[in-house]
Amino acid sequence: MKNINIKSALFAFTLLTTFVSCDNDYKEEAPSIASIAVTNEAFSTLEAAAIQGGVAVVLSNPNPNDPSGDYTVFAPTNDAFARLGLVDGGSLGVLQNSFLTNTLLYHVSNGNLLANQIMDGGTSTSALGVDRRFVMREGDLYINGSKIIITNVSASNGTVHAIDKVMLATGVNIVESALLMNDAKVFTSPELTFLVQAVVTSGLAPVLADENNRFTIFAPTDAAFKAAGFATVEDVANADPSFLQQVLLNHAIADGGTFTCEQTSTTATTAGGNTLTYSPFQNGVFTILGNSNTTPANMVIPDILCSNGVVHVIDTVLLP
Missing domain, CATH: 2.30.180.10 (FAS1 domain)
Known part of the structure; x- marks a missing residue:
């Protein structure tokens, strides 16, 4: 090969x-x-x-x-x-x-x-x-x-x-998968605490947990949220829900859930109606750039299979 x-x-x-x-x-x-x-x-x-x-x-x-x-x-x-x-x-x-x-x-x-x-x-x-x-x-x-x-x-x-x-598979939906990490049932040092809070505060949890809704999700780490200006989880909890919803929808692609090797386009339309730009496919992954980002996001952990989609953990919040 x-x-x-x-x-x-x-x-x-x-x-x-x-x-x-x-x-x-x-x-x-x-x-x-x-x-x-x-x-x-x-x-x-x-x-x-x-x-x-x-x-x-x-x-x-x-x-x-x-x-x-x-x-x-x-x-x-x-x-x-x-x-x-x-x-x-x-x-x-x-x-x-x-x-x-x-x-x-x-x-x-x-x-x-x-x-x-x-x-x-x-x-x-x-x-x-x-x-x-x-x-x-x-x-x-x-x-x-x-x-x-x-x-x-x-x-x-x-x-x-x-x-x-x-290969990673959680056997549960996207929200429950994030909760597994948040509750230290996967990694002993969870890294998606800020994301879980954002999903809850935004009101998007029912949408992302629905087995009938199948997404590709780019999931920012805690460090990514901090770099985007959220110093603590409380900052996320106190943020405007409509703003958080707009940001989170910029990380969701309603394409049924695709692995990195299945993504052949250079762009994708998000669930919020914006555009993400992908780099060429290299070494099994690619980088992702939001409309308002100057630096693309790298994949920390790609290709996590959930019951209603695929999650790729990334190191940068994708700004609309």
Whole structure:
């Protein structure tokens, strides 16, 4: 695939020469999925996550929920975890264990799903029960917003595909997803407290919680709100609700919810009737510029799947 750096290419060569074989009896001799993470340095954070999240033993054994006894795992590399600030096993302490476990299960599915069975626009149900969707863009294959960089690594209990970003899914609506972070049920240090208050004060909570309304949401962090002039959460609570509504609607696109790899236009019309301008798609993300911004917003955490859309956490408030 295109745009794979030297480190990834060398890693792919090592995996392929170590684990790929045409011998029909080879699979029985191959290591388990968990063992692949243990024996490959590029998966060391995943190994630590599997231990902390309580799924290492599961992925060491045959799958009791599938006649084949196999799993398919879309495995985030160390670089993928580092994009979330999780640079090693010790960094995983910022995540709640229940959230970490569910996140890992979202990367797992029953049976063997080989690369030649994956089609653009297709879906796959995770062990968490929440679907993932596949997107082909510029010759690269993505699952949700994560690029599949290595395919078909054979294990004794299934198949591993390596991906370049950790997939995140909350299983609840956009408002409840923000509340999960605000209430420290996801990250131990929540960063969306100001946004949650803005949603409440603006009166938009029912709209953003409605399962019939499906949005792409650009969610500013607390630091972004502070940079925009809101020194405290109380400042947000005391702001004019109509003003906050105008600002928040400038962060919502009523397009059904799109992952970064699905966004091909250079502009988008917001739910408030304004325009956002996107940079070219690079390294799986893009920057976003509001009409009254001089500096574009960067994505802090892209591609969080909610039950009624997709949320991208950003570092700048998008001004109408």
